[in-house]
Amino acid sequence: MSEPPVDAVETVARRAREAAAELSLATRATKDAALLLMADLLQESVERVLAANAEDVSAAEQAGTAAALVDRLRLDEARVAAMAEGLREVAALPDPVGEVVRGSTLANGLELRQVRVPFGVVGIIYEARPNVTADAAGICLKSGNAVLLRGSSTASRSNQAVVEVLREAAVRAGLPADVVQLVPGAGHEPAKRLMRARGLVDVLIPRGGAGLIRSVVEESTVPVIETGVGNCHVYVDRDADLDQALAIVLNAKTQRPSVCNAAESLLVHADVAEEFLPRVVTALQQAGVTVHGDPAFAAQDGVVAATEEDWGTEYLSLDISAAVVPDLDAALAHIRRHSSGHSEAIVTRSLEASRRFTAAVDAAAVLVNASTRFTDGGEFGFGAEIGISTQKLHARGPMGLPEMTSTKYVVVGDGHVR
Amino acid sequence: MSEPPVDAVETVARRAREAAAELSLATRATKDAALLLMADLLQESVERVLAANAEDVSAAEQAGTAAALVDRLRLDEARVAAMAEGLREVAALPDPVGEVVRGSTLANGLELRQVRVPFGVVGIIYEARPNVTADAAGICLKSGNAVLLRGSSTASRSNQAVVEVLREAAVRAGLPADVVQLVPGAGHEPAKRLMRARGLVDVLIPRGGAGLIRSVVEESTVPVIETGVGNCHVYVDRDADLDQALAIVLNAKTQRPSVCNAAESLLVHADVAEEFLPRVVTALQQAGVTVHGDPAFAAQDGVVAATEEDWGTEYLSLDISAAVVPDLDAALAHIRRHSSGHSEAIVTRSLEASRRFTAAVDAAAVLVNASTRFTDGGEFGFGAEIGISTQKLHARGPMGLPEMTSTKYVVVGDGHVR
Numbered sequence: 001m002s003e004p005p006v007d008a009v010e011t012v013a014r015r016a017r018e019a020a021a022e023l024s025l026a027t028r029a030t031k032d033a034a035l036l037l038m039a040d041l042l043q044e045s046v047e048r049v050l051a052a053n054a055e056d057v058s059a060a061e062q063a064g065t066a067a068a069l070v071d072r073l074r075l076d077e078a079r080v081a082a083m084a085e086g087l088r089e090v091a092a093l094p095d096p097v098g099e100v101v102r103g104s105t106l107a108n109g110l111e112l113r114q115v116r117v118p119f120g121v122v123g124i125i126y127e128a129r130p131n132v133t134a135d136a137a138g139i140c141l142k143s144g145n146a147v148l149l150r151g152s153s154t155a156s157r158s159n160q161a162v163v164e165v166l167r168e169a170a171v172r173a174g175l176p177a178d179v180v181q182l183v184p185g186a187g188h189e190p191a192k193r194l195m196r197a198r199g200l201v202d203v204l205i206p207r208g209g210a211g212l213i214r215s216v217v218e219e220s221t222v223p224v225i226e227t228g229v230g231n232c233h234v235y236v237d238r239d240a241d242l243d244q245a246l247a248i249v250l251n252a253k254t255q256r257p258s259v260c261n262a263a264e265s266l267l268v269h270a271d272v273a274e275e276f277l278p279r280v281v282t283a284l285q286q287a288g289v290t291v292h293g294d295p296a297f298a299a300q301d302g303v304v305a306a307t308e309e310d311w312g313t314e315y316l317s318l319d320i321s322a323a324v325v326p327d328l329d330a331a332l333a334h335i336r337r338h339s340s341g342h343s344e345a346i347v348t349r350s351l352e353a354s355r356r357f358t359a360a361v362d363a364a365a366v367l368v369n370a371s372t373r374f375t376d377g378g379e380f381g382f383g384a385e386i387g388i389s390t391q392k393l394h395a396r397g398p399m400g401l402p403e404m405t406s407t408k409y410v411v412v413g414d415g416h417v418r
Numbered sequence: 419m420s421e422p423p424v425d426a427v428e429t430v431a432r433r434a435r436e437a438a439a440e441l442s443l444a445t446r447a448t449k450d451a452a453l454l455l456m457a458d459l460l461q462e463s464v465e466r467v468l469a470a471n472a473e474d475v476s477a478a479e480q481a482g483t484a485a486a487l488v489d490r491l492r493l494d495e496a497r498v499a500a501m502a503e504g505l506r507e508v509a510a511l512p513d514p515v516g517e518v519v520r521g522s523t524l525a526n527g528l529e530l531r532q533v534r535v536p537f538g539v540v541g542i543i544y545e546a547r548p549n550v551t552a553d554a555a556g557i558c559l560k561s562g563n564a565v566l567l568r569g570s571s572t573a574s575r576s577n578q579a580v581v582e583v584l585r586e587a588a589v590r591a592g593l594p595a596d597v598v599q600l601v602p603g604a605g606h607e608p609a610k611r612l613m614r615a616r617g618l619v620d621v622l623i624p625r626g627g628a629g630l631i632r633s634v635v636e637e638s639t640v641p642v643i644e645t646g647v648g649n650c651h652v653y654v655d656r657d658a659d660l661d662q663a664l665a666i667v668l669n670a671k672t673q674r675p676s677v678c679n680a681a682e683s684l685l686v687h688a689d690v691a692e693e694f695l696p697r698v699v700t701a702l703q704q705a706g707v708t709v710h711g712d713p714a715f716a717a718q719d720g721v722v723a724a725t726e727e728d729w730g731t732e733y734l735s736l737d738i739s740a741a742v743v744p745d746l747d748a749a750l751a752h753i754r755r756h757s758s759g760h761s762e763a764i765v766t767r768s769l770e771a772s773r774r775f776t777a778a779v780d781a782a783a784v785l786v787n788a789s790t791r792f793t794d795g796g797e798f799g800f801g802a803e804i805g806i807s808t809q810k811l812h813a814r815g816p817m818g819l820p821e822m823t824s825t826k827y828v829v830v831g832d833g834h835v836r
Contacts, residue, residue, distance in 0.1 A: 021754070025777055106799060110788055119810050120780065198635070202810050217616070221636055223811040244833035251835035336439070358828045359443055362538065370528060370831035379836070380827070381524060392537050392620050392824035393641040394812035406810035409798070410776045413788035415662035417669035418797070 009193035012148060012181045013200035016121045019178035020146035024118045026175060028095035031142055034173035035091035039084035041169045042134065042162070046080045052161035053130065060154050073128045073155055083134040083162070086384070090138040093383045096402040097144045111412040116405045118144030119202040123183075123194050124386075125150045125216055127208035130158035136207075137166050137180045139386050143404035148201065150183040150191050195220035202406075207387050210314070225395060227387035230260035230342035231314045232372040235331045235357070237348035238269040242276050244369060245347040249280055251371040252345065254287045258316050260388060261343050261375045265311065266322040267331045273324045284320065294323040311338045328353055332360050339363055341390045343375040364390055364397035427611035430566060430599045431618035434539045437596035438564035442536045444593060446513035449560055452591035453509035457502040459587045460552065460580070464498045470579035471548065478572050490546045491573055501552040501580075504802070508556040511801045514820040515562045529830040534823045536562030537620040541601075541612050542804075543568045543634055545626035548576035554625075555584050555598045557804050561822035566619065568601040568609050613638035620824075625805050628732070643813060645805035648678035648760035649732045650790040653749045653775070655766035656687040660694050662787060663765040667698055669789040670763065672705045676734050678806060679761050679793040683729065684740040685749045691742045702738065712741035729756045746771055750778050757781055759808045761793040782808055782815035 023031075042049070053075040060070050096116050103113040122145040124136045133149055140147035151159040159182060167177040183190050195204060198221040205225045206216040217224055234252050236245040252263035268276055273296060281291055281300040291297060292306040303322075310321040311334070325331045335344055345367040346357040354368045365375040375397065377385025382400030389395045395403035441449075460467070471493040478488050514534050521531040540563040542554045551567055558565035569577040577600060585595040601608050613622060616639040623643045624634040635642055652670050654663040670681035686694055691714060699718040702709055709715060710724040721740075728739040729752070743749045753762055763785040764775040772786045783793040793816065795803025800818030807813045813821035 021778075021780075024780075104799065106797070110792060112798060114815075117780070218639055223641075223809060225811070241833065247833060247835050255836055354830070360439075362439075362442075362535070363826060365827040365829060368828075368830040370829055370834040371836055373836045374528060374829055374831075374834065375827070379524070380530060381522065391641060393643070396824050397532075397827045406814050408781060409783040409793070409815045410786075411783060411788055411792055412772070412786040413792075415659065415665060416788040416792065417665050418673055418789055418791045 008184050009190050009197065010200065012178075012183060013121065013194075013197050015178040016146040016148055016181055017200060019176040020118065020120045020144075022176055023141070023146055023179050024097070024120070024144050026144065028097075030174060031095065031144070032091040034141060034170050034175050035087045035138055037169035037173050038134070038138070038166050039087040039091075041165050042080060042084045042087070045161075045165045046077055049080055049158065049161045049165065050075060050077070052157040056130075056155055056157045065154065069128055069154075073130065073158070075130055075158060079131060083131050086131075086135050087138045090142045090384050090401075093142065093401055095142065096405050099402070101407055108416060109413065110416055113410045114407050115410055116402065117408050119404065119406050121146050121148060121201050122404070123148045123150065123197075123201045123204040123222065125191055125194065125204065125206045125208070125212065126152070127212060128152050128155055130155045130162060132207060133159045133162045134166065135384075136386060137163070139384050139401065139404060141170075141179055143401050145404060146179045146181075148181055148183050148194060150194055153186060192219060195222060198222050205387060225387070225389050225399070226391040227389055227399075228260045229314055229340045229390060230262070230372075230388075231265065231312060231338060231340040232261060232263050232343045232345070233265045233267055233335050233339065234263045234345045234347065234372065235267040235325075235335070236269060236272065236276060237328065237346055237350060237353050238271040239350035239353060240269075240272065240347040241349055241369075242272065242279070245276065246280055246283055248345065248347055248369070248371050250283055250287060252373055253284065253289055253320050254318065255371070255373055257318050260314075261372050262316070263345070263372050264313065264315050264320060265338070266320055267325050267334060268322070269328070269331070270324050270326050277324070287318070289318045289320055292319060292321045296324040297322045314340065328356060332357070335361055342388065343367060343372040345370065345372050364388065426602050427608050427615065428618065430596075430601060431539065431612075431615050433596040434564040434566055434599055435618060437594040438536065438538045438562075440594055441559070441564055441597050442515070442538070442562050444562065446515075448592060449513065449562070450509040452559060452588050452593050453505045453556055455587035455591050456552070456556070456584050457505040457509075459583050460498060460502045460505070463579070463583045464495055467498055467576065467579045467583070468493060468495070470575040474548075474573055474575045483572065487546055487572070491548065491576070493548055493576060497549060501549050504549075504553050505556045508560045508802050511560065511819055513560065514823050517820070519825055526834060527831065528834055531828045532825050533828055534820065535826050537822065537824050539564050539566060539619050540822070541566045541568065541615075541619045541622040541640065543609055543612065543622065543624045543626070543630065544570070545630060546570050546573055548573045548580060550625060551577045551580045552584065553802075554804060555581070557802050557819065557822060559588075559597055560802075561819050563822060564597045564599075566599055566601050566612060568612055571604060610637060613640060616640050623805060643805070643807050643817070644809040645807055645817075646678045647732055647758045647808060648680070648790075648806075649683065649730060649756060649758040650679060650681045650761045650763070651683045651685055651753050651757065652681045652763045652765065652790065653685040653743075653753070654687060654690065654694060655746065655764055655768060655771050656689040657768035657771060658687075658690065658765040659767055659787075660690065660697070663694065664698055664701055666763065666765055666787070666789050668701055668705060670791055671702065671707055671738050672736065673789070673791055675736050678732075679790050680734070681763070681790050682731065682733055682738060683756065684738055685743050685752060686740070687746070687749070688742050688744050695742070705736070707736045707738055710737060710739045714742040715740045732758065746774060750775070753779055760806065761785060761790040763788065763790050782806065
């Protein structure tokens, strides 16, 4: 692959803007037809997609890529079928575009409506999983946005094959092919240009590890929606039901340790420490979890002494940091210091404690007597999710289709002047 | 004034975070009491504020500052009373914090609520008008946000005096003084540090001219809400009521030419050009407006030939660019090319034309048979306005109190695990 000409990214962005203007006026019927065609064509093209993917996988293996990464890169018939099914599910969701968010008739008779409209052009920068290509394209299309996809180079052949199929389906449905485009070129330069394409790209969403997200946030002049990092805590209160607490800690840590809503840190009220610590440590260890504990926890067999760094670490693995706190205030202070603002949970039977915790904790989701794993667009009933926002501007928490839109005010009068 | 120590901006930002944590839990009653006290104390302290302002004004005059700028800087009893009245009006508005935006009980029995919460710490960077100091502080306080104010150095003594009064009132109402702070230090460096204080400052709102806004957008790593630039068009359709059109063009251009929702460009459908051009040019010229016209307009007496640059210019003065377009599509194409995404108006009796215009124009506000001057928080019934957002993320159009908040999800279960 050679370096793209200087204006290659600008060229695709301009084409995306043109396509977005047309897509923003498309009816739900047209968009759903395109999504269903995309799904069908993807399944019909499974051999072509898998052949391209096999080339990516073999190149990654030859380059000595870690087995876990190769596994994330690999597609099979079931994964392609799941991509198609995802597109069909998005087609079944309500169209956010055109929703009247609020409206009134002003005292002077002017009719005011605030209406959902697409952003326009959305850029997605993501890492190895080629299934994101179809997922992101589907969500952007349904929300009326043209999408510029920048996947990782290791998945370039797979992404290319998937995008070709999606573009063909768009055209068959009567939409411009350029509603879905890959950002061309090798290396970091094209992604950097995408980040600086203010005025051409309306919003940028990075999906991937903390390093990717940080670099996009710092380098981008295009508005960014930050997603993903989750240093999630479970706080077991003095008034907790300890059976519930045990089940929630285990579920939050072990049900799927590699995702952002998995628990990374456990805080236990001192009054229940004597009873709860042996139980929770044993249960976690039996589930294969390494506990990185403060001195109280480290007194238990097999617990590793936590370093200061542990409290801020998103392990994404079968590890958990753990500390005893003297009271709810201390738990709140610890969380305020170390939280990434994703999901924080309290286990308690006390209404007062639950009210104080939910009011004081500053995070996208605050859970009472429930696993942090519930912070998820699917679990929340949003149907599809482009990511989980950990920033406060625009969208916070799981982002479904409405979060992929802006609004505009439509004001109708009959010659009104001030 | 000497340069602040390296960490002065970080120090005020950290104090703001502490204050914000407390303010976020304050009830509406406490916040309203603080706002009313601020208003009273501001009026009681009018001599002190005016004395400080007189020093700023005389320093500006000695520095040879333009008379218009000195005028914007100057306070008098009426302006201080208006600042106090503004604070009382904010006190009377509903508290956005705690509003349940949506909620449901999920299939598994989990109770889900999306609740409005303050951002936390808001930074405001603004130009000469010292009244912004009280306005912005009031809106931030009511929405539960600690504010870091960075005004212009020409107004530094006035801003200092106003902020001292506001802080004293906050303390008397039982809130931390640091809910309102000035960013210390001279020169551009403190503002730059504010723009890079990601993690300490949650959102930055520049209020001022295009140059200020551009520099904040480009240099900031803190999320920014872009406000203000308005290259607003009025399109007079073939099916317009020409009397209405005349009144709307005149109002949009001349009622207050210096503001962002004033019209800057006039487009007229060719079919009504012969009748409308002489009328509108005469009326505009009688109101003191210079018309910068395309060849069709330039055929009228006294019209200046427009250059390519005119179409993109926000004059903020008694000037307007004007062109004849062959049809609605041409008007839409012209607007798409030159719009700043603020307010765009059509004058028409055609339902079809109004539907096409409102659907296709990509702007914060699209107006039908109404002056662009209506795009305003006060006119829209929002009560208070921190600015008019011209970006698509988070808030678009006039920003009232709800737009100064984020949300969080509160999820309550009874031991729920996945």
